[in-house]
Amino acid sequence: xxxxxxxxxxxxxxxxxxxxxxxxxxxxxxxxxxxxxxxxxxxxxxxxxxxxxxxxxxxxxxxxxxxxxxxxxxxxxxxxxxxxxxxxxxxxxxxxxxxxxxxxxxxxxxxxxxxxxxxxxxxxxxxxxxxxxxxxxxxxxxxxxxxxxxxxxxxxxxxxxxxxxxxxxxxxxxxxxxxxxxxxxxxxxxxxxxxxxxxxxxxxxxxxxxxxxxxxxxxxxxxxxxxxxxxxxxxxxxxxxxxxxxxxxxxxxxxxxxxxxxxxxxxxxxxxxxxxxxxxxxxxxxxxxxxxxxxxxxxxxxxxxxxxxxxxxxxxxxxxxxxxxxxxxxxxxxxxxxxxxxxxxxxxxxxxxxxxxxxxxxxxxxxxxxxxxxxxxx
Numbered sequence: 001x002x003x004x005x006x007x008x009x010x011x012x013x014x015x016x017x018x019x020x021x022x023x024x025x026x027x028x029x030x031x032x033x034x035x036x037x038x039x040x041x042x043x044x045x046x047x048x049x050x051x052x053x054x055x056x057x058x059x060x061x062x063x064x065x066x067x068x069x070x071x072x073x074x075x076x077x078x079x080x081x082x083x084x085x086x087x088x089x090x091x092x093x094x095x096x097x098x099x100x101x102x103x104x105x106x107x108x109x110x111x112x113x114x115x116x117x118x119x120x121x122x123x124x125x126x127x128x129x130x131x132x133x134x135x136x137x138x139x140x141x142x143x144x145x146x147x148x149x150x151x152x153x154x155x156x157x158x159x160x161x162x163x164x165x166x167x168x169x170x171x172x173x174x175x176x177x178x179x180x181x182x183x184x185x186x187x188x189x190x191x192x193x194x195x196x197x198x199x200x201x202x203x204x205x206x207x208x209x210x211x212x213x214x215x216x217x218x219x220x221x222x223x224x225x226x227x228x229x230x231x232x233x234x235x236x237x238x239x240x241x242x243x244x245x246x247x248x249x250x251x252x253x254x255x256x257x258x259x260x261x262x263x264x265x266x267x268x269x270x271x272x273x274x275x276x277x278x279x280x281x282x283x284x285x286x287x288x289x290x291x292x293x294x295x296x297x298x299x300x301x302x303x304x305x306x307x308x309x310x311x312x313x314x315x316x317x318x319x320x321x322x323x324x325x326x327x328x329x330x331x332x333x334x335x336x337x338x339x340x341x342x343x344x345x346x347x348x349x350x351x352x353x354x355x356x357x358x359x360x361x362x363x364x365x366x367x368x369x370x371x372x373x374x375x376x377x378x
């Protein structure tokens with residue numbers, strides 16, 4: 001049974017108008033069935049009409065063979081029916097009527113290009129057989145079989161094109177849904193990493209500090225961090241802005257994140273804002289806040305730093321966030337592991353999603369600087 005999280009991802013990733021796409025697909029399938037049944041019904045009717053006009057045994061056998069081929073569609077009978085029809089055409093001019101159901105049999109049993117050629121040959125044979133019996137050809141006797149063949153080819157071509165487009169529509173809808181599911185999973189993964197994972201890391205540090213002394217203060221801070229994590233979890237399930245951005249500004253949210261980091265780790269985190277604040281879209285504010293939280297989490301967990309400078313700069317056409325620590329830097333000789341490095345990848349993904357850029361500068365023992373730059377929408 002699918003989990004609740006998978007159901008949420010599936011619902012969130014479903015493209016808008018998906019229900020309409022299902023209705024369209026159902027309608028196209030109904031049209032396709034109609035196009036499929038139409039030629040078969042017409043072919044059976046024409047075979048019956050031909051048998052009624054000339055009820056001799058050989059004619060009835062040919063009519064039964066044509067009906068059987070149209071209903072059951074065994075390819076191996078196709079050649080036998082063709083030979084029987086040509087033989088009957090030599091005996092009676094009434095056999096020309098069987099050319100029309102034979103058209104549909106050819107078009108149903110053979111590839112379209114081969115079938116179109118076979119229909120043309122069948123039409124010429126029908127005209128020739130009728131003329132051989134009547135010793136004269138009129139415009140009607142020539143145009144009738146040939147025009148009937150052309151119409152039959154057109155009907156089947158339209159049907160096959162309709163089928164091809166329907167299949168492409170279904171494949172496109174499936175591809176869009178798969179892409180939507182993947183994008184939603186990535187969004188949730190980023191949110192979990194930048195909120196719950198960082199909060200749990202802070203709680204772990206606070207409880208570890210509580211074991212060493214000042215128990216009440218650290219436990220209270222851990223409880224506050226747990227409450228914040230719970231609020232964040234509820235928020236991203238509802239796809240809402242973080243509480244720190246609801247009704248507040250991005251600089252205020254960054255100051256709260258810096259203060260929370262100081263409380264959880266004891267780091268000296270300094271927050272600066274330069275330039276004239278501009279009204280950024282919610283997506284830009286959220287990306288900058290999440291990058292700041294992720295970068296501060298990396299400092300706590302990996303940098304062994306004592307001080308961090310967080311600077312938000314409003315420029316003319318872009319906004320930049322710099323997070324600089326005085327820690328040990330990123331070791332160039334340490335190979336990546338499956339459990340590490342996801343935070344940086346997440347930060348890069350957030351920057352790319354908004355046509356921005358992420359730059360990381362680090363020297364062993366000299367600290368690390370992370371800068372995200374986003375364009376300010378006009």
